[in-house]
Amino acid sequence: MSSSATIAIPADSTAAENKGKPANVAPAPAVPPAAAKKVTTKGGWKKGIAVFDFLLRLLAVAAALAATTTMGTTDQTLPFFTQFFQFRASYDDLPALTFFVIANAIVSGYLVLSLPFSIITIVRPHTVGPRLLLLVFDTVMVALSSAAASSAAAIVYLAHTGNSKANWIAICQQFNDFCQRISGAVVASFVTAIVFMLLVVMSALALRKP
Structure with missing residues (x-):
């Protein structure tokens, strides 16, 4: 008669071995280094565009304010005059120069108001709403600033060279x-x-899908 010995393994020892091990937990998928680098790079160049956008707006504010104040304070009176005439030249004598002052004042106000939206695009480079809003209004300001500069340039050209056919003398x-x-x-x-044109191009690039 043969006897067989049965070795019993206590349940407590198995539980002790498995203690602290999470059951049925799938390992977190590892992010490929290439993909992580790609995401970081994409956010980086958009943030760089946003920072450059802000700096260009500061430059445009200075240029627009300089144009407005310089033209708006331009007034010269010649030292000689007659009993009935005083020779004086002022920007408000010509409608084109008056339009120039008004247009550049509007552009200056818009640029100041656009600075907070530009800061938002720096903090959140992937945001679309503020960038699209700036693109629309920047395009309008391109037309307004170009029209003001062009109309005033025509007057400045005539002031320097005159026009003999129209009997306009060169007052300069x-x-x-x-x-x-x-x-x-x-x-x-x-x-x-020109700065507005650059801003429009940069905004279009920032809104482009990668």
């Missing part, structure tokens, strides 16, 4: 300070228009 020979100031204002306005 007498009103030299007046012509220098309005010429500088027109240059500043063209700088503002």
Whole structure:
């Protein structure tokens, strides 16, 4: 008669071995290094565009304000005058220059109001709403600033060269300070228009899907 021995393993020892091990928990999927680098790079260049956008807006604010204040304070009176006439040149004598001052004042106000939205795009480079809003209004400001600068440039050209066929004399020979100031204002306005063009292109790039 043979006898067989049965070895019993206590349940407590098995439970002790499995103690602390999570049951039926799937391991977290590892993010490939290439994919993580791609996400970081994409966010980086959009944030770089947003920072450059903010700096360009500061430059445009300075240029637009310089154009507005320079043109708006331009006034020259010649030292000689007659009993009935006083030779004086002012920006508000010409509708084109008056429009220039009003347009650049509007552009300056818009640029100041757009700075908080530009900061939002720096903090959240992937946001679409503020960037799209800036793109729309920047496009409108391109047209306004270009129209103001172009109309004033035509007046400045006539002031410097005149037009013999229309019997318009070149007043810059007498009103030299007046012509220098309005010429500088027109240059500043063209700088503002060019900056707006760059802002529109940058906003379009930032909204482009990768």
